[in-house]
Amino acid sequence: MSQYFHSIRIDTEKCNSRMKCLRVCPTQAIRIRNGKAIIIEEKCIDCGECITACPNNAIVPLTDPFIGLTKFRHTVALPSPGLHAQFGKEILPKKILPGLRNLGFDDACDLSPTCGEVSFAIQEYLRDYNGPRPLISIACPTVVRLIQVKYPSLIEQLIPIELPREVAARELKKKKSRQLGIKESEIGIFYLTPCPAKMISIKQPAEKGRSYLDGAISISDIYGPLLSALEEVEKENYRKDLEDICILGMGWAMVGGICRTLRIKNSLAASGIPDIIKIFDDIERGKLRNIDFVEAYSCPQGCVGGSLTVENLYISYNKVLKLIETLEFEQIKACPDIREVRKRFKENYFLIKGKFEPRPLKPLDKDLAKAIKKRKEKDDIYESLPKIDCGICGAPTCLTFAEDIVKGEAVLTDCIFNLPHKFADLSQELSELLSKFASLQPIRPNISKTLNNKDKK
Amino acid sequence: MKKSDEHVLSQQFEIKGGDFSNAGKTSTSIKEILQEIGIDTSIIIRAAIAAYEAEMNVVMYAQRATFTLNITPEKLCFKVEDEGQGIDNLDMAMQEGFSTATDEMREMGFGAGMGLPNIKRNADRFKIFSTPGKGTSLDLTFFLNQDE
Numbered sequence A: 001m002s003q004y005f006h007s008i009r010i011d012t013e014k015c016n017s018r019m020k021c022l023r024v025c026p027t028q029a030i031r032i033r034n035g036k037a038i039i040i041e042e043k044c045i046d047c048g049e050c051i052t053a054c055p056n057n058a059i060v061p062l063t064d065p066f067i068g069l070t071k072f073r074h075t076v077a078l079p080s081p082g083l084h085a086q087f088g089k090e091i092l093p094k095k096i097l098p099g100l101r102n103l104g105f106d107d108a109c110d111l112s113p114t115c116g117e118v119s120f121a122i123q124e125y126l127r128d129y130n131g132p133r134p135l136i137s138i139a140c141p142t143v144v145r146l147i148q149v150k151y152p153s154l155i156e157q158l159i160p161i162e163l164p165r166e167v168a169a170r171e172l173k174k175k176k177s178r179q180l181g182i183k184e185s186e187i188g189i190f191y192l193t194p195c196p197a198k199m200i201s202i203k204q205p206a207e208k209g210r211s212y213l214d215g216a217i218s219i220s221d222i223y224g225p226l227l228s229a230l231e232e233v234e235k236e237n238y239r240k241d242l243e244d245i246c247i248l249g250m251g252w253a254m255v256g257g258i259c260r261t262l263r264i265k266n267s268l269a270a271s272g273i274p275d276i277i278k279i280f281d282d283i284e285r286g287k288l289r290n291i292d293f294v295e296a297y298s299c300p301q302g303c304v305g306g307s308l309t310v311e312n313l314y315i316s317y318n319k320v321l322k323l324i325e326t327l328e329f330e331q332i333k334a335c336p337d338i339r340e341v342r343k344r345f346k347e348n349y350f351l352i353k354g355k356f357e358p359r360p361l362k363p364l365d366k367d368l369a370k371a372i373k374k375r376k377e378k379d380d381i382y383e384s385l386p387k388i389d390c391g392i393c394g395a396p397t398c399l400t401f402a403e404d405i406v407k408g409e410a411v412l413t414d415c416i417f418n419l420p421h422k423f424a425d426l427s428q429e430l431s432e433l434l435s436k437f438a439s440l441q442p443i444r445p446n447i448s449k450t451l452n453n454k455d456k457k
Numbered sequence B: 001m002k003k004s005d006e007h008v009l010s011q012q013f014e015i016k017g018g019d020f021s022n023a024g025k026t027s028t029s030i031k032e033i034l035q036e037i038g039i040d041t042s043i044i045i046r047a048a049i050a051a052y053e054a055e056m057n058v059v060m061y062a063q064r065a066t067f068t069l070n071i072t073p074e075k076l077c078f079k080v081e082d083e084g085q086g087i088d089n090l091d092m093a094m095q096e097g098f099s100t101a102t103d104e105m106r107e108m109g110f111g112a113g114m115g116l117p118n119i120k121r122n123a124d125r126f127k128i129f130s131t132p133g134k135g136t137s138l139d140l141t142f143f144l145n146q147d148e
């Protein structure tokens, strides 16, 4: 088994090397080899950009199928706030949860109250914190992976507060096993996910702890069946249904939502890997020391833009925003009891168990002297390349191609601009061969002579 | 001689004074080189901080500079030689909290007077020379075999 679990697989049957994935991958983790895309595992941060980019649907997210939950005696669906963002204020969680039960889950729970508790816990953590600033949210697993791979110095700025889905799953298991008199292992809790990245944080948590969730089901897989399983609920209960929603929790679905619902003044929210990279560069240089909290999401506009969602991301972003505004307008603060959160916070109820560790990429060579030499070779090779990033060699840029060559994973003649040289070399070889062949003819009798001599001996 | 040469990586970067929009690019490039050749993460963190502070001092207080990076299997050296106003009182400049940054610079988050002290703290060897009216040069060394 490989060292890193990934939530993305390439279907080689479907892949016909259109190179879209090669170009969108923000960490240059994709190559085309023998006409098929491959993923370099250590470089992949599971952002899902390639899934969205592939015109052939050849890149498949490895979420759990939504059938076959029978392994467990009791199953619970735990939808990400991203699911509610698909519906907005028209269809509230009060209606969605029974719909999920109709689909065959024994139970379905709203995650927003736990999200709210965790928001408060983050606030508590921020208040007592004295280390380097800003602190960075761990809500997006892709962002955490990016930091582990490229920004090891920012690891200590990741907030070590457990994710809402983990806290909720942990507590649900305890509660249900008590109520139903069954073992915790007999209860299966499934997260309804907006992205494949959440899958890796379940199968291989970044902090090396263990996950309390048993699987993740794609929102896009469940959306259709769910629509037809929704039942009518009475309209006059609308205000009461709203009151069940935690406004703090809804914030987790979109970029800036946590800051907005918590009202953190010195905060920054960003989405999309290129923008996040700019911000992390600045943080690393100490430029943003006056900011307290950074909310960063790999997907544009946050989890509403996850690659496994259905609705257009701007529409669902707007839907969450409108829902939050409605809750604000109606002055509904169905929020967790802050005193209770404070008490639990002190008891480390929210603290993450493991520790985030850097995950640096493999160097050019294990031996430092050789690595230095290879790095110089890489520069020389790069200088000789056309620098147009055409991708025909199978690498996304001329620079990555140069790196692949010194690592021994590609050869210079994979670059079409080096093909003429290759042909020149080949034709040279060919003509030499031909002239040799021509000069061989007259010696033929001699060969037979020597052979005869041998025979005689 | 030839043999050891191929295990020395030298690279030069030009930094322009006052060029805030490109500020930080040199230290980012240096960090990436160090990551690529597999220098220990804790050393990269120290070296990157020092490189950034040195680069910013050029951007803020000098006209131009050449930042030379030298890596051998044993050590990492930064030489930052600038042309600019130089530093009148080095002892003062080395003190934590001393800064001549303008209000605009402070608004951008600089001018805490922590740059030079931070560079000194993070480098294994630190040398600074300055000729007022001419320029400043920094000589930093980081040892790569920490256990030796």
Ligand SMILES: Nc1ncnc2c1ncn2[C@@H]1O[C@H](COP(=O)(O)OP(=O)(O)OP(=O)(O)O)[C@@H](O)[C@H]1O
Pocket: B053, B057, B058, B060, B061, B062, B082, B084, B085, B086, B087, B093, B094, B098, B099, B100, B101, B109, B110, B111, B112, B113, B114, B115, B116, B117, B136
């Ligand atoms: N390369 C340089 N050329 C001229 N003067 C310099 C140079 N580097 C530092 N100085 C002077 O030394 C002072 C202290 O520098 P230091 O880097 O410690 O703090 P700062 O740059 O003022 O603030 P900070 O680095 O915390 O943003 C500066 O304010 C400046 O007057």
Ligand code: SF4
Pocket: A047, A048, A139, A140, A141, A142, A143, A194, A195, A196, A197, A198, A297, A298, A299, A302, A303, A304, A305, A306, A307
């Ligand atoms: S932003 Fe949200 S949906 Fe996108 S990768 Fe991160 S966690 Fe997943």
Ligand SMILES: [Mg+2]
Pocket: B053, B056, B057, B111, B114, B115, B116
């Ligand atoms: Mg400074």
